[in-house]
Amino acid sequence: MTPGALTGKRVVLGVTGSIAAYKAVSLLRALTKQGASVSVVMTKAATKFVTPMTFEVLSGQPVTTDLFEAHQEMKHLSIPEGANAIVIAPATANFLAKSAVGLADDVLSTMLLTSRCPLIVAPAMDGDMWTHPTVQDHVQTLRSRGAIVLDPEEGPLASGQIAQGRLAAETRILESIENLLLPLSDLRGQRILVSAGPTQEALDPVRYLSNRSSGKMGYAIAEAARARGADVVLVSGPTALTPPPGVRVIPIITASDMAEALSAHFDWSSIVVMAAAVADFRPKAPAAQKLKKGTGAAPALELERVPDILAMLSAKRASQILVGFAAETQHLVEQAAQKLAAKGLDLIVANDVTQAGAGFGSDRNAAIILSRTGIRQTFSLRPKTQLAHDILTTIVEFAKKEPRKPTPASAR
């Protein structure tokens, strides 16, 4: 991290009662060296391991340990105010449980309920505790709410056991704080073409065939790419979403409009992310006038195939990175791998659309990303805004390792 990189950032460092509490002293030093203003909040148990005075001297700020003292000044409410992040390091199994269920029996757990700022949690505990299903459930709950939980590392523990339970290395904790607080500019110079939303295929002038896509995933990717410095063109089917700031949006209705808009910007682009849910079939001969109910039998619907846009782009690409999505209801990885190869893609983001709380319309999603080079990354359920960054980071990593020109679909 560049010295002073966190100047102007406010961090709340929560320390709980683990032997690893002493490592929080060094973390605090590192954060203040980077220019961050750090308020330390300790649980009662933490004070048995390190004195509040140590943190007070090093942070240059009073340390909060007592809910009732804090309460007199309503401090449990005001501490996180204006904070850019809350970092709990180390977090005990007990603290994970309290934060997962929303228990508020001390100043730190109460503060978590009053705060809405991003949360980083670095657990430390005995290996058997870490792998206990209850602890894992709590970790999963925290992650599903958007918290960044840094898995503990394997090594010798205070109990004498060699297992996974050591507090994440300071460099890892610092890196995740930096990723959270410092705007990335790793996509500067990239021109990203994103598609989002459903397409609508007319049956007649008033009716259409469409799907349940809300466009949220594609919009989140466009917004995140812009924030990371890319020039972004978003080709969007009909959605109820607000255009992301700084992104050029091209509204379209049908799959063939989408194909046209994407083709027109394809040569300009360096990365294409095809998050749209494009129709696979459309009415063969949409009626020019509204179909009347009449009194006879219901009309039969004749459909025709819609050409695959991704495969078409893949066949004519120069050096663009092509990223597709695969919305599946079964055999997620197999189906996605098959699409990755068939469409000549670099990466594919596979979603299980039957997973509770994920997929179409939801604000959250889980994904497995596969690459043609064998990368396989799993992202558990998380806000689409966060998954958007994870997808972009995977693309950036892929591009760094695989700068060579890909083979178009037609040559396979």
Ligand code: CTP
């Ligand atoms: N796609 C496309 N053109 C189409 C249909 C889909 O470019 N006519 C893209 C989607 O935007 C997505 C990827 O192909 O990035 C996979 O879409 P998906 O609907 O999961 O798969 P399909 O190829 O349509 O196959 P199936 O519906 O049989 O699962």
